[in-house]
Amino acid sequence: MRIATGAAGVALMGVGVFLLLRGGQARDVALWLAGAVVLHDLLLAPLVLAAGLLLARLPGRGPLRGALVTAGCLTLIALPVLFAPGTPHNPSVLPLDYPRNWLLSLAAVALATAAVALARRLRGTAGVRRLRTAGRGARRGARNPTSRAGRASSSPRRWGRRGR
């Protein structure tokens, strides 16, 4: 079964290669294919990994990481509409104020992230109150509502953190 699936994959790839060779533009396409990998592997991926390294040292980095991933992807998919060269003669192509909209979308990401962070903090505090009333503040970690221990004990399904 695996071998048959693999063979089907190779056959489909063969169709692609055949179409490319028949099209007579295979050299240019090969250059662009290789260029895409080089651009990703040598530029984009190292940048993202570097950002991850910086982020790893922060406490409660889950929402922040999600926010950066979201903002980064929004920016990436906005690049064509932000930087398409020339002015379109067709008023229904690229009709929006894209720089403004891009900033709006990033602002929405920032707001949503702040809301998530706030909700986590509130949930953490509420959890600590419950703990206090139940255990009469016997647990050390519960004293400080913002301490990691306090939050960790109150919300098992939180955004994860690493490095501990």
Place this chain on the structure above:
Amino acid sequence: MRIRPPITLRPPRLTGRLHDARTATAVGRLLGAAIAVCFVTGVISHYLQRPPDWLAGSLPSRPYWGYRLNQGLHVASGIAAVPLLLAKLWTVYPRLFVRPALRSLGHALERLSVGVLVAAALFQLTTGLLNTAQWYPWPFSFVPVHFAVAWLLAGALVLHVAVKYPKIRAHWSRRSPGTLELPATDGPDRRSLLTGVVAAVGAVTLTTVGQSLTPLGRLDLLAPRHPDHGPQHLPVNRTAAAARVSVPALAGWRLTVTGPRPYALTLDELAALPQHTVTLPIACVEGWSKSARWTGVRVQDLVELAGAPPGTALRVVSLERRGAYRVMEMGGGYTDDPLTLLALRLGGEILTLDHGYPARIIAPNRPGVWQTKWVGRIEVL
């Protein structure tokens, strides 16, 4: 004098978490699903747009929203794949520097196929996205190349799934044996990462999908089209200026119909024929679409007037001087559908020049480029 050791290039040592098979499986299956939807809808669109002769006569005109859904899904799944692809590549990035680089012939072939997979995936998403913004920075023609590389990508993906099948199975769920072997402390962090990636998928989808899913038009911030922007509140792909059609050139316009009983009609005579109103979408291959109310003469009636039997295929010729879509052929399935009109009005108003004045075709379940504008001649085939 000290002698410095020669600088040696060493592959980076990546010790971060979550570059593991469970993360790769969890992201990869979402990415695989997005690519599968994108591929299937892309192939359907390709054959609707450029049907081979054996297929052209039997294309169905229903469901009338078929092409709209197809193409909306194609572009939306492609955009949704952007965060997924980047997350997947981030997860497996350390494997780029695996030692030894090549263990065996099989290993070399596997790495080669992964290279093709990565290249084709990045290429397809980039060229597709740029095409929707009508930006063509490459030296090759977009349609045939995007179509060819799609097969390359689909094949490399199927091969990849076959090669990795044992690993995928071992990490399919949280309680799969492979997953349980990974450090349990990574679990919450992995779920947090996946939540972030899914949030990114949601964000890129919500800010673009309004170009075809018009109820979400207000959230359409970053798509190259907006349902409200265009003459008569409907976007246009090819303007009259681009097609070199002008009002003076239309003086004395007549619709010529050839067939067993050929005839010609002025615009007034056409407007005096029984008029019908239908609600049909314009759905562009680039992903945007919008429904509109069209009024005009049924193509059925025009065929009958020419003395041809119902379900006869037609050739429709536009007045535009040049363009890949100047001459359109329409199979019997479309011509016999009562929804297929030679439209004279849009939303109750006379068509603007950009929408194909004096008369245009509007048919169900067809790519926008075949909704021929500025119709000059109809030939019964």
